[in-house]
Amino acid sequence: MAKKPAPDSTRRSEKSRRAIYAAALALVSETGYAKTTIEGIAARAGVGKQTIYRWWSSKADVLLEAFLDLGEQAAERAGQSGQETYGIPDTGDLAADLKQVLRATVDELLDPAFEAPARALTAEGFVNEEVGREFVAKLLEPQLQLYVQRLRSAQETGAVRPDVDPRIALELFVSPLAQRWLQHTGPITHAYTDTLVDYALYGLAPR
Amino acid sequence: MAKKPAPDSTRRSEKSRRAIYAAALALVSETGYAKTTIEGIAARAGVGKQTIYRWWSSKADVLLEAFLDLGEQAAERAGQSGQETYGIPDTGDLAADLKQVLRATVDELLDPAFEAPARALTAEGFVNEEVGREFVAKLLEPQLQLYVQRLRSAQETGAVRPDVDPRIALELFVSPLAQRWLQHTGPITHAYTDTLVDYALYGLAPR
Numbered sequence: 001m002a003k004k005p006a007p008d009s010t011r012r013s014e015k016s017r018r019a020i021y022a023a024a025l026a027l028v029s030e031t032g033y034a035k036t037t038i039e040g041i042a043a044r045a046g047v048g049k050q051t052i053y054r055w056w057s058s059k060a061d062v063l064l065e066a067f068l069d070l071g072e073q074a075a076e077r078a079g080q081s082g083q084e085t086y087g088i089p090d091t092g093d094l095a096a097d098l099k100q101v102l103r104a105t106v107d108e109l110l111d112p113a114f115e116a117p118a119r120a121l122t123a124e125g126f127v128n129e130e131v132g133r134e135f136v137a138k139l140l141e142p143q144l145q146l147y148v149q150r151l152r153s154a155q156e157t158g159a160v161r162p163d164v165d166p167r168i169a170l171e172l173f174v175s176p177l178a179q180r181w182l183q184h185t186g187p188i189t190h191a192y193t194d195t196l197v198d199y200a201l202y203g204l205a206p207r
Numbered sequence: 208m209a210k211k212p213a214p215d216s217t218r219r220s221e222k223s224r225r226a227i228y229a230a231a232l233a234l235v236s237e238t239g240y241a242k243t244t245i246e247g248i249a250a251r252a253g254v255g256k257q258t259i260y261r262w263w264s265s266k267a268d269v270l271l272e273a274f275l276d277l278g279e280q281a282a283e284r285a286g287q288s289g290q291e292t293y294g295i296p297d298t299g300d301l302a303a304d305l306k307q308v309l310r311a312t313v314d315e316l317l318d319p320a321f322e323a324p325a326r327a328l329t330a331e332g333f334v335n336e337e338v339g340r341e342f343v344a345k346l347l348e349p350q351l352q353l354y355v356q357r358l359r360s361a362q363e364t365g366a367v368r369p370d371v372d373p374r375i376a377l378e379l380f381v382s383p384l385a386q387r388w389l390q391h392t393g394p395i396t397h398a399y400t401d402t403l404v405d406y407a408l409y410g411l412a413p414r
Contacts, residue, residue: 125390126330127239129391141392176382179386183339
């Protein structure tokens with residue numbers, strides 16, 4: 001059975017919501033977190049500021065959801081949906097699965113639509129501990145937990161040593177990519193993240 | 208033969224220089240990079256702004272040297288000096304040498320005198336690419352190159368595989384610590400950095 005079309009009011013709300021997200025991400029990219037205001041977002045989105053306050057309690061809330069929506073849109077374009085959005089594949093080949101996800105992350109980090117607002121928010125999080133902790137707890141840590149799950153599954157099949165702490169282990173390939181992206185300390189390529197996975201899994205010392 | 212005392216003018220300069228560094232680090236900690244000015248540094252240090260302009264061309268220059276001086280002071284307190292300041296020990300035991308340096312880095316990152324200005328500058332570097340590249344080139348990368356040297360030495364003795372790229376390899380233990388410090392994604396302890404070294408050298412996969 002075909003889905004019933006949304007009533008007019010819902011469609012209007014959906015359109016406003018997307019306009020508000022776009023305005024929030026554009027403003028934080030252009031002026032930074034500190035200068036982004038609910039009033040500014042409302043003006044740019046062409047809505048009254050009461051519309052924003054009806055749905056969100058702060059600019060941090062608006063931005064958080066704008067980012068979650070950006071991730072969902074990217075996943076939809078990639079042909080994923082729902083639960084799968086943030087899943088890490090489990091084909092039984094740990095190295096291949098990690099390389100695939102990190103290559104997709106490289107593409108996202110190099111996408112200007114994601115890069116500028118993500119960078120502005122991350123920078124704010126470094127000096128504003130409250131904002132930092134909020135975004136880490138709601139955006140970053142849930143993504144890292146997917147690596148934890150994948151590494152646990154690899155421990156069950158014997159691909160990762162049983163005494164390894166998965167929450168620390170994932171940092172060996174996730175953190176180097178994050179630092180290169182944030183500090184421009186080196187190029188970000190698929191070859192680079194492939195190398196990180198190989199070094200992390202097999203170690204720097206001879207086997 | 209005892210060292211001849213410095214003439215009065217040199218001692219005055221040295222005192223002014225240290226006062227200027229302290230003022231610059233305090234201001235960037237308290238107000239961030241953007242609001243720190245040469246005028247503000249001069250006022251806080253109790254010198255004329257021409258004194259600052261005589262020695263440095265920009266606030267970025269002052270801060271860069273203030274950080275280098277902070278590192279030298281820490282090294283002096285630790286009983287090191289000159290060339291050894293930034294050296295990584297080479298006892299022949301790679302794991303032990305890396306653990307020692309990373310434990311010292313943990314102590315530095317948790318030292319308030321270093322933490323606040325370092326965090327403010329790092330945050331600025333994420334949104335201001337010019338500042339970021341300057342500080343990476345003059346402060347961060349020279350430190351990372353010391354790990355490159357130590358890993359090359361380990362390749363010569365067979366402790367690290369010959370096909371490993373040392374510039375990428377060092378990121379497996381340096382970047383996770385940097386990310387935890389910057390994003391508060393987990394505790395920073397000696398046990399944590401010891402674990403990073405073990406995972407990086409011996410790998411996550413069973414041997």
